[in-house]
Amino acid sequence: QVQLQESGPGLVKPSETLSLTCTVSGGSVRSKGYYWNWIRQPPGEGLEWIGYIYYSGSINYNPSLKSRVTILIDTSKSQFSLKLSSVTAADTAVYYCARVTEGLQYRPYGMDVWGQGTTVTVSS
């Protein structure tokens, strides 16, 4: 059974870069047919999709964050990572990693496996 676990600093200073890692256990980030996603949720608010990296390595970012986001895969450690540069207080949120399974005719299904989430606060 695949499990995801986020890790990284809980406090980041304004203008610096937020870096988080999602470790995949019970499976491989190179297994065919999966999208590996980052999603965030500001305190008391809804969910915002940040982007994904496909098992093949192709990426797709939310245009609202595209200029600041990088998602990478590390197959040797079965991890994928998120970097968000030039952070401000508006980037304070719980950050989740999640898996999307590719279904019939290559369509993405829902986010079926989630990490527990990690809280990141942007403050000096």
Next chain:
Amino acid sequence: DIQMTQSPSSLSASVGDRVTITCRASQSISSYVNWYHQSPGKAPKLLIYAASTLQSGVSSRFSGSGSGTDFTLTISGLQPDDFATYYCQQNYNSPWTFGQGTKVEVK
């Protein structure tokens, strides 16, 4: 971006009630809609994908329907663990977007 608008934003119900939540997309998205349940302090949990397919392990009390722009999540026989926030989400076009959420509270 495709906007996903849920209604109502909140509702009050009792254990055993039947509850319906709707989600409207700003453009046609075929059946590319998923539904999630989120309890406070927890990660979302997938209930329904592709508008009407029940995720493995999820109670059959949950059902989804719709196509195009209008979608519905129905909970039959509300249970204590069902009092939570529900989100719809589209993955028809990038960026993938979520509805604002519907909070189901105890009456």
